Amino acid sequence: MRPVCRKVEFVSGEKCGLDLPDKKCSCGSTYHKDGFGIDAYNMYPFCKWTEIYVSYNGTDLVKNCLHEYFKGYGELREIKINRDGIETISSDKIRVTKFGLLSKEMTKKFPEEIIILRPEEYSQLLDEVSVLTVIENMEEQLCSQDLLNMEFTAKQIKEYFEYAVENGKFNGYDGDMNIGKVISNIKTPSFNDLLIISGFSHSTGAWRGNADLLYDKGISLGKLISCREDVYTYLYDKLSGKCCDNPSGLVVEIKEAVCKGKYSNNRMPLEIESLLLECEVPEWYVESMKKILYLFPKTHLIVLLKRDICKFIVMNNSL
Ligand SMILES: [Zn+2]
Numbered sequence: 001m002r003p004v005c006r007k008v009e010f011v012s013g014e015k016c017g018l019d020l021p022d023k024k025c026s027c028g029s030t031y032h033k034d035g036f037g038i039d040a041y042n043m044y045p046f047c048k049w050t051e052i053y054v055s056y057n058g059t060d061l062v063k064n065c066l067h068e069y070f071k072g073y074g075e076l077r078e079i080k081i082n083r084d085g086i087e088t089i090s091s092d093k094i095r096v097t098k099f100g101l102l103s104k105e106m107t108k109k110f111p112e113e114i115i116i117l118r119p120e121e122y123s124q125l126l127d128e129v130s131v132l133t134v135i136e137n138m139e140e141q142l143c144s145q146d147l148l149n150m151e152f153t154a155k156q157i158k159e160y161f162e163y164a165v166e167n168g169k170f171n172g173y174d175g176d177m178n179i180g181k182v183i184s185n186i187k188t189p190s191f192n193d194l195l196i197i198s199g200f201s202h203s204t205g206a207w208r209g210n211a212d213l214l215y216d217k218g219i220s221l222g223k224l225i226s227c228r229e230d231v232y233t234y235l236y237d238k239l240s241g242k243c244c245d246n247p248s249g250l251v252v253e254i255k256e257a258v259c260k261g262k263y264s265n266n267r268m269p270l271e272i273e274s275l276l277l278e279c280e281v282p283e284w285y286v287e288s289m290k291k292i293l294y295l296f297p298k299t300h301l302i303v304l305l306k307r308d309i310c311k312f313i314v315m316n317n318s319l
Contacts, residue, residue, distance in 0.1 A: 004029035015222065016192035018151060033151055036195075036302055038229045039236065051133040051256075053297055059097050059136045066099060066132070074101045078114045079131065081122050095136040100129045150306050152313075154188065159316070160309045161189040169308070170201045178212065182221060191305070192222070198301050199226030205264065205293035214284055225288050227298040228259045235281065242279045259295035266290065 005027045011020060017035035024030055054062060066076050079098040102110060106129060117125060125131075152160075164170060165183055179197060186193055200207035203226065211224040225231060232255045239247040254272060257263055263272075268290050276286050 010035075016190065016195065018191040032149065034149075036229075036298060037233060038298060039233050051135055053135050053137065053300065055137050055300070055303065056139070057136075059095065059134050062132075062134050063099065066101075070101055074103050075107050076100070077102055077107075077110060077112075079122065079125070080114060080116045082116050082118055093138055095138055097134045097136070099132045099134065100125065101132075102129060150310060152191065152309055154190075156309065156313060157189055157191055157194065160312045161186070161194060163312055164194075164308075170197050179207070182215065194305055195298065195301055196221050196224070196226045198305055199296055199298065202296035202301065203227070203292070203294055205261065205291050206295060210288055210291040214288060217284075219284065225258075225285070225292065225295070227301060228255060228295045229298040231255045231258050231289070231295070234285075235276070238276075238279045238281050243275055258289045258292055259297075261293035263290045264293055 005025060007025050007027070009023075009031065011017070014020060014035075015037045017033045020033050022030060022033075052062065063076065070076065077100050079100045081098075100115065115125075170179060179200070182197065200211060206226060211226070214224060215221065232251055235251045235254060236247065239251060243250070254276075257268075268286075273286060277283065
C-alpha cells in the first residue's frame, strides 16, 4: 500500500527500515517501512565520482535523479569517447554510460547534449568536470515499483529464512559457506540478517577464512564486512572530522579498492593502513578488508532478496 500522507521519519542508527516495528502516523495511516542505511554519497561522493551499478533501465532513472539533484548548480551531459569511431564498452550484458556535471562556464564550451571526445581530451576534461560512470546490467530486469515498496512480516521473513536454509539458497560463490553456526544462533531472523548472509554468499573472500573466523572470536554479524555500501558508511563515520572535514572522496576510493580485491595479497598501501588505524578503525576490520576479493553491492542484494521472498510467498500461498 502506498502511504496516504507524505510525512517521513528518519530513524538513525537503524540498518534496515523493514525491521522496524509498525507505527502509525498522526493522520492515522500506517508508516511504510523502507530504507537500508545506504549513504547517498556512495553514489554521489563529494569530491570524486565513481561508478554505480544499476539494473535494467536504471540508467535513465539515474540521469533524471542527477538532473534533479544538481538543478541550478550545473548541467548534466552524456560523454562518449571517440577512439576509432565512438567507443562502446557496452555489450549484450552491460551498458556503460558516462555523465559529466558541467558548470555554466563549461556548458558554453560544450553546448551539445552529448559530448564526443578523444581519449586525451577526455583525460583533460576529468581535471575540470566530475564524471559518473553508470554500469547497467541488461540481464537484471527489475524492478517494478511494487517490488520496491514490498514489506514483509516477521513471520514471512522467518519462514523464508527456514526455506532458504533448507534449500541451500545461501550456498555462495565461495563454495559451501558453512554458516550453520550463524543460522543456529539466529532465533528470529530480521531482513537485515538475510541481507548480511546473502552479502557473504554473493561475495568472494568475505566469509570463508575471514568473517567466519572473526565471528568465532565473538564479533557480531552486523559488524562484519558483508557488502559494499556498509564499508563506506562505517569508514566515513570513523574518518569524518579526523583526517579531514569531508573524507567522502577518499572513503569512496577505499571502498572501491576493497570491493574489487585491490587490497588483497598485502597490497593495501601503508599510508592507507596507518590512516585507518589512526582513525580508530579496529585492526581486525583492516585485516578483514585485506582478505576480500569481491564484495557485492547491497542495493542489488535488496532487490534479489525481495524478489525471492515474494516468489516464496506466492508459491506458499498457492500450495
Ligand atoms: Zn500521516
